[in-house]
Every structure is written in C-alpha cells, then in structure tokens.
Amino acid sequence: MSNLKIVRPGVELLPSGDERGLDPRDLSPADLEALNHQAMPASKAIRLHCVECSGGSAVEARMCVTVGCSLWPFRLGVSPWKAERQFTEEQREAARERGQALARKSDARVGAAVNLTGNLEGSAGAGISASHANSSPAISGRAA
C-alpha cells in the first residue's frame, strides 16, 4: 500500500495533484466490500459491465456489434476460449479404456495389499476386513 493520501474511498492523491485509484491487489476483501464490490469471477464482472454499457439491457449486450471492443468475446459472461471441450466418440472410448485400466490397476494394488496382510485372501468382503483389521488405531478407532 502506498503512503499517499487517500482523498476518498479507493482513491489516492499523487504528488502531481492527480487522483489515482488504489491498486486492488493491495486491498483486502473487506476493503473491496466497503467499496461496494462483491467477490466474483472476472467473466461475471465483464458481463455486468456489458449490460451496464448497453443501457442496463441484457438483450442489448447480446446484440452488441462493437466487435473491436476487447470485452466483446466475453460479453455473455463466459470465455469462448474456455468453452466446454467437445470429444469425438474415439476420444470418449479411449478415455473409457484408460479409466478401466486405472480401475484394474487399483484393484490389483488392493489385492496385493490384502495378500501382504496375511490370512484373509479370498473374498472381497474379507479383503475389506483385512484392510480395516490392519489399519492404525487412529484410523480404525480401536485402542492399541
């Protein structure tokens, strides 16, 4: 935070006599709320600005033809560069296979852990019991 004089909430006075808005990175959430700002994603703030720029009309913001404005791609409140990815059927199938392979690997690790604990090989239910029977008292809730 600078040592400049605050001339009104959120505004400091430069030695030149000009006023300058405070750096919001220097302000706490409480400071920002005192200036009537709410926590929100930048995309929502842009949307609010565009609606305000359009005379308070969401329809007019949608209709905006000022394509040269740097906010224009964001005026609907989302980043078009972060749009939900579209997957092909091949990509979905590959993801399914990766998930199944991971699940098999995880099952194998659990099975190996059960075998290491000793005499509870066999049913899946016994495997779960073996795991709990060998867990620490802090995790299982049992006294040592």
Ligand code: SF4
């Ligand atoms: S894109 Fe620019 S000109 Fe259009 S509504 Fe938003 S701020 Fe206003």
